[in-house]
Amino acid sequence: MLHGRTPELLAVDGLLAEASSGSGGVLVVTGELGIGRSTLLDEAAARARKRGMRVLRAGAVARERGLPYAGVLRLFPAALETPRPRTGELTTGLRLLAMLGEAAADQPLACLVDDVQWLDEPTAEVLQFAARRLAGISVALLLAARDPLQPYDLATLRLGPLSQEDSAALLAERGHDLPAHTRRRITEASAGNPLALTEFAQTAGRPAQTLSLTVSHATAARVLATLPPLPAATTTMLLLCAVGGTAEPGTLAAAALALGAGFSDLCHAEMAGLVRIESSGVRFTHPLLGPALLRTAPITDRLAAHRALAAVLDPSRGALHRAASATGREPGTADLLERVAAALPGPAQAAAVLQESARLTPVPGPRARRLSAAASGAADLGLAAHARNLAARATALAPDAGVRLELARVEARLADRHPTGPVEGLLLAGDDRAALTLASARVRQARDTGLFGLLPRALGGQAEALLHLGEHDAAREAAREGLEHALDGGQDRTAGRLRGMLAWLDAVSGTEPPRDAVEAGSSFGRWALGLFHLGWGRNGLALEALLGGPLHPRSVPDLVEAAAGAGEAAACLGPLARFEEWAAGTGRPEQAGLALRCRALLDGSSAERLLPAAAALLRAVPYEQARTVMLHGELLRRARQRGSAKRTLESAHTIFTRLGARPWAERALAELRAAASTPxxxxxxxxxxxxxxxxxxxxxxxxxxxxxxxxxxxxxxxxxxxxxxxxxxxxxxxxxxxxxxxxxx
Structure with missing residues (x-):
């Protein structure tokens, strides 16, 4: 599937449609290396075949660019008799045009030519000559080139970078099993280039790649093959820029002196469009160029660049370059890196710097301390496997008691064992609005600081609070994101809880909860199954589901309704007594309303009085209020109060329909019909x-x-x-x- 190319595909479809109807044409697709030109041609070929067109596909080769008409011989021998060049481009162009017309006489033809920039000049002239004269024949000519073709003004479509959303979708489609924050970092670094995105994703999963993104050697060679010839000093400066990252021009200029180069040597690269020189630094115009230079440069050149930068930067800023140029243990640099890590605002960088500090530390005790701190940071980032690896290395160094305690905390986080926190406490106290406020603050904090390992629990608290407040769409969104992060970080318990919440939300809409959500050990999953059966009127099965596993404390109102409907009221009396005591202790109107509804279901004599009072208390939770109103409507219908019953049931039906609670909406509708025909x-x-x-x-x-x-x-x-x-x-x-x-x- 092509992401973010809808306008381009519409243009291709238009070209193919016109050619199929006898009016041929040409479209030139341009764009930088890796932007997806060849992929678009692949899709065009598939669409042409679906239309019943004959497809001719070829690509130019750079090494044949100096051979006249080599492109003609390469492009058309498989399907057409090779035109023989006679007196120049005009004769050959006319011959090619005639042959294209003959080939398309019985079946429309789609000619797709990739890497047109590598065609020899005579072939390019012949191809463009024919391209401008396709109007009367059934030929669609689609050319892909890095830059627009000159000098003729052919219809051109330039492929731009993918949006952040389309980049994220492409990355997810490729199945890269990476943490969410790493995917976001890759999406940003790739600058919308599909090849860069794929390359970064393939290398980012390696634990060592925590500070920079790299590419394969083959891709690096492809990137560098597109560069024009450059002076050696310019190549040196480009490598220095790649090593320096965000270094300012003054820093680069000072470091260049130690390498026998000067900042002015970048002029050749700037004129070639390889870099943009700004006041804040030097930026590569292609996201793969810097990583390609780092991938292919000799190690001696890379070490020299790091040393040159370390020499001109202050100690804290130059510490990473000192570490990168180190070939053995360096306790002074290791100590400096530990101090630098403590001052870094980004947890991902801090964890990586601590790991570098441990690598350079010769003494086992301090090395264990730094490894355990790096493991803690990796756990907070959601890098479970990497955190376990660092923790194991620290443990092997026989650490002291303080480090062992820190490692125990890391293991608890990795095992998804959490003590009850403030958000959970507020949920237990029934104060869902306060829980939502605090959980949302925790979510923002985790995102702002990059501690994505803390997001699943924070999002879980946010989702549960939203669920209890009846804000189901927002709850689903939070639960889905939380589940994604929990799976990334190996937080199985939290993932089970979030699956249960999603199953509960599905049950409200009438979808049966998946087996894995019910069997995940979360009381939410068991509640979801009971709610599903209850919504469809299967009270006995609902009662069986709710009593068949851990009972969620907030599921008691559903248990009471199922038990009352199944004629098994005794089954809910114990849980109801505890729920009523809890509801009274919360002091919250919503919990009091649910308790009143439960009592009304078991005490028929007072139901007509209790249900309206319960509905009034539940006005802030539309879903629960609608369920209470519907119960009251059913009661009114059985009491032959048709007018009141219809008004009450219509109100409940409207709310259920708006919330997408299908089984409850259908139940309200059935009650409305019954009210119209009650004996x-x-x-x-x-x-x-x-x-x-x-x-x-x-x-x-x-x-x-x-x-x-x-x-x-x-x-x-x-x-x-x-x-x-x-x-x-x-x-x-x-x-x-x-x-x-x-x-x-």
């Missing part, structure tokens, strides 16, 4: 809610097993409900029951 016999008021559900299904011809399956209860329980309903309604058979409802008596 007038006051005997119906004697039926419990579950008895009425069973009776209605039986009256429409459903058997006991089918009713049991739909309501999540056993066939025996169905029979018991029917036995009681027959007695209350004064009927003796299913036929009488059907007649009773049909007559509306």
């Amino acid at each position: 007038g016999n006051a005997l119906c008021r004697r039926l419990t809610a579950q008895e009425e559900r069973v009776v209605r299904l039986a009256a429409t011809g459903h058997g006991n097993k089918e009713i049991a399956g739909r309501l999540g209860i056993s066939p025996r329980t169905v029979g018991n409900h029917l036995y009681k309903a027959f007695s209350k309604l004064g009927v003796s058979s299913r036929g009488d029951l059907a007649a009773f409802y049909e007559a509306g008596v």
